Amino acid sequence: MDIESRVEELARARAAGEIDEAEWQRRREELLRELAASSESAAESARSEADTLVDKNGLATLAPGMVIGPSEHRVRLLRDLDSRRRVWLVLAVTGEAGRVKGSGDDFRAVKLFLPPGYVPGPRDPAREERSQRAGVVGWRTYLAKARSRVEQATKLEHPTIVAVYGWWHGTDNWPFAEMEYVDHQQGQTLAQLLRERGSQGSHWDVVLKWLKPVAAALDYARQEHRLAHQGLDAEAILLTNQGTIKLAGFGVAAEVVGPRGILADAMEPGAEMSTDGFIDGVATDTAFRRDVFALALLVFQMLTGRGAHEAKNQAVDRIPPGLTAEAWRVLRRGLAYPSEICPTEAGKFMDDLDQAQRSATREKGGGRSKSRVWLSVAALMALVVGVLGAYWAVQRGGGEASLKQPAQTGPRADPTKSPEQTSGAGLTVLLQEADREADLKAFESAKRMDTPVAYQLYLQRCPNCGFEKEARSAIQNIQHEEKVDVLKADFETLVRAFEQENREDRGEEARERLNALARLAPGEPFVASGQRRLALAWVARAQASANKGDLAGAWQELKKASAIEPELPELASVTAKFKQAEVTDRVRQADTDAFAAARRANTRKAYWAYLERCAEACVHRADAEAALTRLNPPNRVIRDRLRDGSQGPELVVIPAGGFEMGSPSGEKGRYEDEQQHTARIGKAFAIGKYEVMFAEYDRFTTATGRPPISDKGWGRDRRPVINISWREAKEFTDWLSEQTGYRYRLPTETEWEYAARSGTSTSRYWGDDPDQGCAYANAADQDGKKIFVGWTEMRCRDGQVYTAPVGTYRNNDYGLHDMLGNVLEWTCSFYAPGYEAPAQACQEPLGERQFVVRGGSWNDEPRNVRSADRHRSPPDFRDYFLGFRVVRELP
Template sequence: MQIPGYRIIRKINQGGMSTVYLAIQLSVGREVALKVMSPALNADPVFSERFQREANIVGQLSHPNIVSIYDIGRFKNLNYIAMDYLAGGSAHDKMSQGLSANEALRITEEIANALDHAHEKGYIHRDIKPENILFREDDTAVLSDFGVAKTVSTASRMTNAGTVVGTPHYMSPEQARGKPIDGRSDLYSLGVVFYEMLTGSVPYQAEEAIAIAIKHLTAPIPKLPGQYSLFQPLLNKLLAKEPDDRFQRGREVVESIQTLQGTRNNTNPRYLTETDPNTIQILSLLKALILTSFAAISSQVQAFGHWVFSWRWTPRRGIYRHPKVTVTEIRTSADTAEDNRATIVSTRIQKAAHYQTLPSRRLGTAMRGLSLAVILSLIWVALSMAISRFDVPFKASIPEAVVKASDVTNDLVNSVLQSSQPPEPETSVADTPALADDAAEAIEVTAGDETVLEEVIVPTTPSMTPPVTPPPPRRELSVNASPIDAKVRILNIREPYYPGIPLLPGRYHIEVTSNGYDTYREWIELDKDDTELTVSLRKIPVPGATFYNELAGGRKGPSMVIVPAGRFTMGDAGNSTASPTHQVRLKNPFAVSQYEITFADFEHFAKATKRPLPDSNRWGKGSRPVINVSWQDAKDYVAWLRKTTDRKYRLPTEAEWEYFARAGTKGNFWWQGSSAKKANCRRGCESDFSNFFRSKTAPVGTFPSNPFKIFDTSGNVAEWVEDCYQDHYLGAPKDGSAVEQNNCSMRSVRGGSMRSSDTDTANFIRDKRNPDIGYSDVGFRVVVDLY
């Protein structure tokens, strides 16, 4: 499909009415979402009018949380709209991945802002739902799809009585009736979306649309789960059946959310998940304790300072404490100036305090010191419980000794709390419930010389035999953790963990930690049987550390170096094949081979798979980079490494390659200044292996490594990477993943070779090669995923 002024990259989404493409607006080089109406609908004036109306409405709305329109037009039989390209997906996509309560509040606040602006301009959206809430790359929520929007006057003056427009699960009661609506209907729909973001389901469900509408009209407002009870008043006002009982405009929703968040500015979003429903109350108490303690300490410090500086000495009295004086000025309103003078009234503290005895002074000082120590101890206990029980944001920066001390304090508090609990009452025979309504009791009756046992029926009453419900059986939980010194905690209960701890059936949040290892967390379900969980913590990768994996027969695999996670600007604005430049974020650290794969490395693979060793062009084998290998040969090699070592070997992606080639530097090369003696290339490098008359490979490691301890990222041999080659970076992944497409005819190579000039070995330089052919100037290196 061709539309003048646009270069279409790929399809993003498709619906019954239109298809959305990612395209480049050539006049300004901007990525846009090109919405093209289905040609089959052109004959229907209703659809054409709706398509045109969407563009006209959005064109009049200018707001950061409303999608922007750049162009509208028609080419041949295609109606199209060019609008913001929103790469962050929809709210529906985010809900499938899981949203925190903080994220749900933020999205609701941003869409309420957008609705307030639209309503102020006189437009009602009429179709608020998760699919119509999209996100920019910075995660800003954006309201889209105004295809069924109406002006307030039009929506209030229905042309067809009873016409219902919208999505049943998100319709307001008045919208479901087909009655006139205003902006408060959109706020009701936003409340439904808010409920769905918190709980994962819509509030009212049924098989038929009419049954859903009836529930919107008559069913009570649903209750949120306990951990979200704080938000119930907000939901109640959003989902009120009568419009007059709801928020009257979006700005009121925003103000309510901001007020709600005012008490939670310093909390972690995780505290609002189901990990610990009582955490909000705990943190509120902690905050109150700290504020109260601060006030008490300030008061004590002021009193202590006054006490220190109140002592006096005179020859007549000797050492004494000067009393605290409160001075009150009283002015009269007499007729004369004489009577209008100020009267000073001094009120001294009791006379006994003027001349305190030495024991009294010592006692007062001791009491002040004791109270200060108690207050500081309470603050330490509160902080220790917060550090040990929760993932507070500043925990990573706390010294290890403080963290250990807080764990000891927390364990001590837990033991004190457990010892203070009253013991469970023992069940006696008298507590056993009767087996029938009346109990039979045998008593002795003496008649003459004979003793006769008679059975007397004793009626029982509830007060005599109270029913006792046996507690549910407990299940033992054991966590076998390595390393041996790993600490195990159960985050959502108070009791400290110990092997074989008996727990009631339910869900438990397990945390295993150890210094130098990644933290492990998992929710487990205790049901009918005892549970034994085995956890092996993974060492935290140390950037710059090197290692190798053993191959069969005790041989060593390639030497690997760990590269840290990070972000960088990929590409170069002055190079057509390396533009546009874009930010790439590599979320996890990974390991890359320090050197290009050598003939010695490749020979292990060739012998194991019974394939001939590639030709070396008589330049030498051993420690020289392997050449004359195709992209598929390189893929076969990493597959063999994966199978042999059981580690996640693969080829690097283009983004990863450029990231570790740059090694945190900003220029075109990792070094500063001249290329001389820094790389093996034909011109500009002053290499002993390549010059204007001849070129050959150098043994790996001949030239210096970059700051990441990686050798030969410039020159020597170009390197195969995973990506399918494209002559631009339009739509390139921002997470460092590889570019793939069906029937890929060319693969990317990076880094230049011994036949390149120094300028052609820059970090951003890229080339393409046939993946089925081996080249004498192309080799490769490998990557291992650590996560």
């Protein structure tokens, strides 16, 4: 059973009061997680190949499980409904505040709007600016028209019209209209009906049953909202299992293109298109004529089994089967689009067509009735003439005939035979009649006994028996019934042994008996009941196998049950249960395998990856978290007290050692000033575990009487302080030195990169892939791109647009947080392309020299969020992406 059917079952259970709201939410979330898990590989494949596999409409990136839409109205794609990735079955993932009119926990359909040739993604810098601007203008114009049609369609409230709920367009560039979802499994479209019937046409009453409600819906939209459908076809009309008609497609046509006429060559002289009023650039009356024209095409197709475009000559010259000449004249007016001959009122067109069809039929029926009356009168007159003629003949010759030919009451006497011969013949006749009476009594006696022996005794009279055929047929019937009874009795014995003793061989034998009975007596009701009983027995065996953990054996038993009774309701429910059990087993096994792989690697990154993949379904979550605690960096953390007794920044002790500073020539995104060389840290030092926070810096400004620093409205407390110049950062470190009695300063460039790399040689301390950085660093990502269009970003979401509270992301192998991303950090080393600054000694401002700034910030692209990346700024420069962290020298 698919995901949407299971969600619908839960909705029905909630409506019936079988489960409460909390249980409904819990089960629904489980099903959505299952969908996401089953669609993960497909969605990942679509994302990884998006640069090379995007089709001309930019739709190849869409996949089941993907979530699209603006933040206030997110929907999850479930199933492609039109095989072109433009119409999808979806389920809302937005909370109550984001729901729109008509939405709830049921399914919705969405129609995506993309113009031909549009490919979503970053703009090509090589493309001419004027051409780009023209493309954007065309795109916006197209969306404005589409949105206008959709918003107009949301006003339609008619029982036959599929509801349109609204227009949505997020920063992910997927504009769509949201509509009521009508499940085609709960009905049949007109297109399906026409395909099933093939070239066989439909009766006029069937045509009316399907199309009169459609005409009423078209007239409602025209009269109440001046809205034309402009996309009416057989796919847009659905007959539900409840017998109601549903019309879809109002306002969601991607492009409004005029249809090709059928009777253009046969239009009456003087017919011209109307130009009064416009709907999306199409004349108003012409748009409504287009709907009537589409309706006429459907009438023609239902009557003939062929589309009017496929049979244009026939459409012009021949009356469709079952249609009267007068009705054909009315239908031709509907097919005369775009001429003014074509009506604009759909309901009146169908009424005129029906009236013409039925009035002509009544006249034809009345003609036949009159013909029958005249025939009856003629027959009666002939009878009267015959009777009169016979009477006249009797009156002329009847008396003479009665005198010459005496009446006979017995067998006619043969004048050539003697009286003795005549008497012997009469005796023979009497004997024959007596024999026939005896034969009849013998057969009736055999029928009363109704046994093969009785009929055999009767047949001993043959060849003088008159009921031989009946007797032999009765014998065959009795023998047939005896065979049937034997097979039934055998089946009962075998199936009872199968049910009670669980003997599989008895089940197979019972099935053989049932098959033999079906061949011997087709249509025998016992066969159907026996099949159900036998299938239920195999279902019970399947459940027993599943209870023992033998799912493979359970599936084998279900396969046997399905071969006997594929429509068994219990079979469907048990099959769904087994599939869920398989999914659960697969998830559990995948979880166990993933944890085993993490244990083999025994690294923090491996355990983090395990916890990310399994989410809430982690069976081994506690073990993984314990392993992460065990593998935490061993570096000692120290914290000095200030004069007022409060604590200073947390510091991580970094041991002395050597490393390769800069980047290798093959590193992606490197700059020329990152020449790789061996550097040495000769003395251990302590560096801030976090970037200096607003809470820490505000304590300094209060203590020294300085004005507070602006936070741009992003928040203070644990967020990194911003808008800090080099001089202000140094003054803060001098104040810490005074307060604690230890030497505090800014880190040198060499100390900073040594601490950031924490023993790694990759371009970032988590590896070389920037798209894995959202768990480790706050930088330009897909969250920020919603606001800053045109960003080159990490293809992931880190949950923040601007600065994030320090410690939000994973630390490096020294236990330091935000060494990359969040804010750029001042160092106390002068910038030089060849790394001329001392490794562990600060430099003071000098002339126009600039200080090195490291680490990248919340708005930096992936290239600038690397361990070797270098920036520089003058000591008085400050901005909203610039902060710092401190170093404390150790004895």
